[in-house]
Amino acid sequence: MQNKSLLIRNINKLIGIIDEPSPLKKGRALSLINTIENAFLLIDKGKIHSFGKMKDCPENADKIINADGAIVLPAWIDSHTHIVFPATRELEFIDKIKGLSYEEIAKRGGGILNTAKKMTLADEDYLFDSAMKRIDEIIRLGTGGVEIKSGYGLSFDNEIKMLRVIKRIKEAAPIPVKANFLGAHALPPEYKDSREDYIKLIIDKMLPYIADNELADYIDVFCDKGFFTVEETDTILQAGAKYNLKPKIHANELDTSGGIQVGVKNNAVSVDHLEFTGDKEIESLKNSATVPTLLPSTAFFLRLKYAPARKMIDSGLGVALASDYNPGSSPSGNMQFVISLASIYMKMLPEEAINAATINGAYALELQNTLGSISTGKIANIIITKPLDNIALIPYFFGSNIVDKMIISGKEY
Ligand code: NIG
Ligand code: FE
Numbered sequence: 001m002q003n004k005s006l007l008i009r010n011i012n013k014l015i016g017i018i019d020e021p022s023p024l025k026k027g028r029a030l031s032l033i034n035t036i037e038n039a040f041l042l043i044d045k046g047k048i049h050s051f052g053k054m055k056d057c058p059e060n061a062d063k064i065i066n067a068d069g070a071i072v073l074p075a076w077i078d079s080h081t082h083i084v085f086p087a088t089r090e091l092e093f094i095d096k097i098k099g100l101s102y103e104e105i106a107k108r109g110g111g112i113l114n115t116a117k118k119m120t121l122a123d124e125d126y127l128f129d130s131a132m133k134r135i136d137e138i139i140r141l142g143t144g145g146v147e148i149k150s151g152y153g154l155s156f157d158n159e160i161k162m163l164r165v166i167k168r169i170k171e172a173a174p175i176p177v178k179a180n181f182l183g184a185h186a187l188p189p190e191y192k193d194s195r196e197d198y199i200k201l202i203i204d205k206m207l208p209y210i211a212d213n214e215l216a217d218y219i220d221v222f223c224d225k226g227f228f229t230v231e232e233t234d235t236i237l238q239a240g241a242k243y244n245l246k247p248k249i250h251a252n253e254l255d256t257s258g259g260i261q262v263g264v265k266n267n268a269v270s271v272d273h274l275e276f277t278g279d280k281e282i283e284s285l286k287n288s289a290t291v292p293t294l295l296p297s298t299a300f301f302l303r304l305k306y307a308p309a310r311k312m313i314d315s316g317l318g319v320a321l322a323s324d325y326n327p328g329s330s331p332s333g334n335m336q337f338v339i340s341l342a343s344i345y346m347k348m349l350p351e352e353a354i355n356a357a358t359i360n361g362a363y364a365l366e367l368q369n370t371l372g373s374i375s376t377g378k379i380a381n382i383i384i385t386k387p388l389d390n391i392a393l394i395p396y397f398f399g400s401n402i403v404d405k406m407i408i409s410g411k412e413y
Contacts, residue, residue: 006043006410007061008072008384014039014051015391016074016358018373024291024363025355026318033351033391041072043380046410051374065412069387070404071394073354074373075144075175076335076383077361080248080272080293082149082182082326083134084165085115086122089327102302102329103226103254111328112186112222115152119162127165128172134325135173138333139413142403144175144381145362145371147248147322149220151182156205159183163215174408175381178365180248181206181216184228184236199232203239211243218269219245223259230258237266248364252276253304264288270320270364274307275299282315291364292317294356295324296341302329309346320360321353340398350392382407 017034025032040057042049050058092110096102105111131148138146148166153159163179170177183202191198210216219240223233227250237247246269251259253273260281263271272293274281285292294307312319321342325333335357342353362372370379384405388394394402406413 004062005049006380006407007058007064008041008043008067009057009064010054011039011041011067011072012069012388013037013071013391014041014374015071016354016374017051018359018375021369024318025360027313027316030313030318030352030355030360031349033355039072041374041382043382043407043410046380048374048376048378048380050376065384065405067384071385071388071391073383073385074358074371075381075406076142076357077145077365077367077372078138078143078323078325078333078335079147079270079320079361079364080295080322080324081146081333082151082324083146083333084127084131084148084150084162084169085152085327086118086127087115087327088331089114092328096302106186106226109189112152113189115327116154116158116186116188119152119158120155124161124165127162128168131165131169132172134333135169135175138325138335139175139406139408140403141334141336141401142383142406143333143335144408145365145367146175147178147180147218147365149180149182150216151185151220154183154186154188156201156209159206160209160215163210167215174413176367176371176379178217178367179215180218180220181210181240181245182220182222184221184232186222186227195232199236202236207239207243207245211245216245218248220247220249222250223262224250224253224257225255230262233259233262234266237262237268241266248272252281253298256281260284264290269366272322273298275304277308277312282312282317285312285317286315291320291360293320293322293364294342294346295322295330296346297332297334297338298324298330300341300345301331306345309342309348313348313352318360319356320364321356322361322364336394336402337398340395343395344398350395353395354391380407380410
């Protein structure tokens with residue numbers, strides 16, 4: 001099937017077209033989305049072959065889909081997830097309803113450490129099977145490329161176990177997957193009085209093994225109040241760079257920690273969360289190629305303040321959106337909901353939110369040459385919506401699944 005052609009006809013609006021390789025969409029450009037009305041899209045050998053007005057539509061293809069009334073757009077690129085995890089954390093969800101904060105739960109040994117405890121007992125096949133179910137779930141909601149982090153192992157054996165599972169997912173999943181090593185997600189309790197020994201373990205033992213076995217594409221640190229300091233983050237990122245692991249880090253979720261600046265200093269591909277972003281942070285991002293990545297479903301679930309997306313975009317930055325799918329702070333990988341939250345709470349226009357979740361998400365995973373837009377030669381990971389008259393309806397219908405069909409590498413999923 002992969003080698004056959006697929007023609008999508010009578011598309012109401014074909015959106016997210018990029019003709020020439022273009023830079024990250026920033027500032028005003030983020031609100032521009034190229035559209036062809038009454039369009040066709042031809043896919044061949046899993047890649048986008050051509051597209052245009054219906055009057056120029058080819059007559060034949062191995063398979064034809066009539067997209068009457070639908071919007072067709074590039075699949076979401078979810079550039080920040082933790083979808084390999086051993087168990088859900090609904091008891092903490094209830095604690096939060098009763099008034100405890102994320103940080104208070106973490107201090108009591110809940111949170112990341114709770115998941116890490118369960119990780120020690122988790123079987124690799126179980127981790128793989130349950131994560132593959134989540135991959136299937138997010139594809140059906142429109143996702144066509146994803147990043148997955150380790151970070152619930154927090155010991156040599158368990159971090160490597162997670163990364164091996166992610167490697168298996170990379171091989172088995174129908175969508176592109178990037179692996180991010182997050183050994184510095186939280187300090188294991190046994191290192192309470194010897195933080196530097198855990199950082200040494202990451203640098204001297206985990207990193208060389210990960211590099212030798214090609215287990216990660218990126219390196220991450222949770223640089224925030226109560227987790228890892230700016231200095232520790234700097235040390236870990238510099239160690240990662242020796243193995244060609246570029247940073248994509250957690251920063252400024254809980255405090256104005258300096259995480260954004262240390263990410264920029266280390267040429268991070270992205271800095272993610274950014275609920276605490278002020279003028280200095282914006283200035284530092286403006287002079288960099290680092291993609292500021294916002295995770296509004298985490299702010300929603302934890303009742304945090306939202307990242308100041310409007311101010312960032314109006315200052316000329318180009319943001320990406322991602323789900324942060326994980327059991328503690330965002331037990332959802334629904335990028336449609338992320339886009340709705342971005343519009344409703346962060347005041348991003350529908351066009352801005354869609355660009356941030358497609359082409360800019362692809363930039364945040366260095367996949368901008370293969371995914372994230374309707375462009376000749378790109379992998380045909382495509383959303384065909386239910387009948388929709390205009391793109392504002394995508395964030396507007398929050399909570400509904402607007403996806404009618406997913407096309408993954410040119411095949412109906
Ligand atoms: O991105 N902020 C740090 N890490 C995750 C949460 C992980 C968890 O609570 O299990 C996040 O929100
Ligand atoms: Fe995260």
